[in-house]
Amino acid sequence: MKAIVNVYLKEGVLDPQGKATRHALESMNFKSVQNVRIGKQIIITLDSEDREAAEKEVKEMCETLLANTVIEDYTIEIV
Amino acid sequence: MKAIVNVYLKEGVLDPQGKATRHALESMNFKSVQNVRIGKQIIITLDSEDREAAEKEVKEMCETLLANTVIEDYTIEIV
Numbered sequence: 671m672k673a674i675v676n677v678y679l680k681e682g683v684l685d686p687q688g689k690a691t692r693h694a695l696e697s698m699n700f701k702s703v704q705n706v707r708i709g710k711q712i713i714i715t716l717d718s719e720d721r722e723a724a725e726k727e728v729k730e731m732c733e734t735l736l737a738n739t740v741i742e743d744y745t746i747e748i749v
Numbered sequence: 750m751k752a753i754v755n756v757y758l759k760e761g762v763l764d765p766q767g768k769a770t771r772h773a774l775e776s777m778n779f780k781s782v783q784n785v786r787i788g789k790q791i792i793i794t795l796d797s798e799d800r801e802a803a804e805k806e807v808k809e810m811c812e813t814l815l816a817n818t819v820i821e822d823y824t825i826e827i828v
């Protein structure tokens with residue numbers, strides 16, 4: 671079973687990496703770019719058959735290690 | 750229009766960040782974790798109405814700036 675975790679900065683938190691990327695794209699003549707935000711995608715392979723238990727476990731991983739919940743939000747998808 | 754770009758290391762390319770995360774999770778007693786891979790998720794807001802043109806443009810951004818295609822693959826989703 672796999673869990674796909676997307677960790678991204680909360681709305682309103684400055685994203686210097688995204689801003690630098692936007693400027694780079696603009697300078698490369700991609701004029702339609704309005705905004706860029708950069709987050710992490712973490713793919714976890716789990717030895718688990720229970721979908722609900724897996725989701726609960728991954729949520730705990732996010733809260734304790736994978737995300738900084740002061741400035742970041744996350745989504746979990748079990749596939 | 751938004752483009753969600755996921756950039757991840759190709760199969761077989763070592764992922765030290767993922768490995769370190771796996772070890773950390775194991776040491777925190779998440780025993781069911783078998784593997785962790787870490788990639789980037791880039792969300793681009795585009796000033797464009799044409800879905801196909803947007804996808805083509807984002808593909809060009811990936812090839813020229815966002816991904817290192819020697820070691821990375823990417824997926825593009827227009828939403």
